[in-house]
Amino acid sequence: MIKVLLAEDQGMMRGALALLLNLETDMEVVAQVPAGDRIVDAALETSPDIALLDIELPGRSGLDAAADLREALPECKVLIVTTFGRPGYLRRAMEAGACGFLVKDGPVEELAAAIRRVLAGERVIDPGLAAAALSAGPNPLTPREQEVLTAAVDGATVADIAGKLHLSQATVRNYLSAAIGKTGTRNRMEAVRAARRNGWL
Amino acid sequence: MIKVLLAEDQGMMRGALALLLNLETDMEVVAQVPAGDRIVDAALETSPDIALLDIELPGRSGLDAAADLREALPECKVLIVTTFGRPGYLRRAMEAGACGFLVKDGPVEELAAAIRRVLAGERVIDPGLAAAALSAGPNPLTPREQEVLTAAVDGATVADIAGKLHLSQATVRNYLSAAIGKTGTRNRMEAVRAARRNGWL
DNA sequence: GGCCGGGCAGGACAAATGTCACGGGTGCGA
């Protein structure tokens, strides 16, 4: 019997997937988690064979949680299941030790199939996405640039960002300018969107 | 037997929900649609008793589709099932003639229950959300202001927006300024976010 | 040691943005 941990914040999605997986005769959902910071605890308690992790979770990112899980429970495989097939997400997922990367766009049948393939030792990755991840190259933004850009997502002014990060306004504008340059965009907003699309934040 | 139409762009979610509803002994999913502009056609072909519509769909918004459906197939009930419980969405859904409004956060069991309640003639609405919708008041943005703001979502400059909408740059800035004022925000980006949060776009 | 790349900051400048006051036009309801 394959023991599955399911981390997903949308209740309806989580419930539906759990129900679906429990229908498979050889699978059992042993834990359902709605937040990223509860993944490791739940895993230690139920010791699943595989963990299905969403990326954008409250509390802690699924990618970070994947890395934690790798340490705490190395024998547990990780399969990332996410809405957004961002190249940077895929890259980070692989670096965090995930065995597979699935987008929620595909048909449901893919899910159970992917689980079995991962447990058989295969790596499951959308081929088109893999190509995109490679062609997009690695994250060109320095840690500081990422910080400044993430602080700018919700329309914060330079002064706001400078205050939040304890930087001079001039420095903030320099970082923003650098980020705009590296993303090949024309302003803050486009830079934020581009960085997000690539999974660089 | 209750005939259900399911409109949802995420393949995995769509498949899982369809499977789940088909497990109910008195329900049958007669149509699955991944795009908003195919809802009416599918409904006319299969004449469902109820349509479950996501809001953010490619092609045509689920809210617009709900209004279309109301005209084309008045006997078909509409239940909005969405990720985002934005007050403005709820308001617009009701105006479009929806009989219920469900957020995907809740447990799966709610879904079948809501379907049955809607078909029994009830209106299904999250009480907390209803309060938020009323307290938030109606959409203060004029149609033009909405257009300009939507054109600004992805970081377009004033010149871009003016070109796209065939307006003078000065006019665009006036509309943006008005929108910023009405949303009580400090700049474009915040205005866009605030308007989105309220479901005004 | 010298040579980067990264973090941090300042100044100066052009361009974009946000605000305000002011016009004119239309259509709708009192």
Added chain:
DNA sequence: TCGCACCCGTGACATTTGTCCTGCCCGGCC
């Protein structure tokens, strides 16, 4: 008929933003 809200535009203005250039400090690497 009048007022009012919305649409569209202009011009002027202060502020913000984005760019470029300069400088300093640090740590890693050849």
